[in-house]
Amino acid sequence: MDSHRSLTSLAHHRIREMVLSGELRPGSRIQIDAVRKKLDMGASPVREALSILSSEQLVVRNEQRGFWAPDISADDFGILLETRCRVEGIAFADAIRHGGPEWEERIVLLQYRLNALDRTQKNTEWEVAHREFHTALIAACPSRYLLNFCAQLYDLAVRYRNVARLAAYPERKIINEHSLIAEAALARDVDRAVDLLNDHYRKTGEFLYQNLEEQEATQLSVAG
């Protein structure tokens, strides 16, 4: 499946995975040479990939000193969450107003696929399906700029989810939530759809936020 057109895009893909999955711990250094060996390629593609990732906020660059995995904090996560709700709210509303039959059908399809997957059993597939579903919801928004931005924010949120490593997911009726969102979108009920999406994000986020705050409290007491 690693059929990339260039080593750079392969490196980008792989390092991104490492950041999103939490394999590269927040705050830890990312040495070009180490990655280079791991991916079995020269330093150039790795450097280039890291440069790209840093302008996607998935890696922090420190000129002449190297690259790091971004730090996390409850505060930052809260802001990210709020940003997402508002920006994606705009994109979603737009999509509902502009979406045609293909948009509708894709949502129906992806909602079905997502609901059919058991998150605890096939997490990787679920992740893919989940991203595709959320991407499909807003896909009919005419602003590629907004869609791009939403995709970036999605990545950052996924990373928080993984990094916080919530062994036990708060199994609310997530299936139902997704279905309700899809339903409202297809009914062209902009306000209700956006509200449901925001609630969905905020509820998932609330749990994670508290988790992060607890972690910070623990770390503070250890460090001090």
Add this chain to the structure above:
Amino acid sequence: MDSHRSLTSLAHHRIREMVLSGELRPGSRIQIDAVRKKLDMGASPVREALSILSSEQLVVRNEQRGFWAPDISADDFGILLETRCRVEGIAFADAIRHGGPEWEERIVLLQYRLNALDRTQKNTEWEVAHREFHTALIAACPSRYLLNFCAQLYDLAVRYRNVARLAAYPERKIINEHSLIAEAALARDVDRAVDLLNDHYRKTGEFLYQNLEEQEATQLSVAG
């Protein structure tokens, strides 16, 4: 003035300038080797800079085939404008709610500087002051993600302004508009401030949009 920490950041800066100014015409190819010679450095920093610029939407990458200056269109500009109004509206409202004394004072200062400059006489300085003023308006928004995104959209808009090369700027009372925006912001009148900002963008944009449409019509008749 070219005191950059690395050749990569220098290259990024210079190529960005070339794109924003319109020196690199929309749709034209950006050859690494040509840029390399022009900037008198190796290909690596140039490549890396182009990679970064492409993830900032200022350059289009085509894997294995090179880099191009992005195309323009009235349609795309319209979407960009609308995106800006809405996203920057959010950021601005946030800033007004959260801004402290330093935020206020900076707006006052930069508004003064901007108004003191004659756009037709000192365009470069005016560009800088204009950007700083608009950046200052939203600077107190707590979401660095939003601020980042706004900065990107600003760049894209500047490019359209320059590329369209409006010899005669539509000299509305721009000075006055900026002052009114600042005034409303400092008065913490969120709705009025955001409306004024959006009007400001839309009015400037309207002229440019029509200009682009005319250009497209002309080109079509030439091509066909």
Add this chain to the structure above:
DNA sequence: CGCTTCATAAAAATCGATTTTCATTGAGTT
């Protein structure tokens, strides 16, 4: 005459080596 195939040139992509910069450590000084 149009289509495919192959050779060639040009450019992008990548590599390995070299240069530059940064962080650390330990000797020397006050």
Add this chain to the structure above:
DNA sequence: AACTCAATGAAAATCGATTTTTATGAAGCG
């Protein structure tokens, strides 16, 4: 003991050369 400064090792940054891919155009074929 604290501070400065030079030496050293490590890593980033850059370069020039090599490899790979793409675009072009000519020759061959239907």
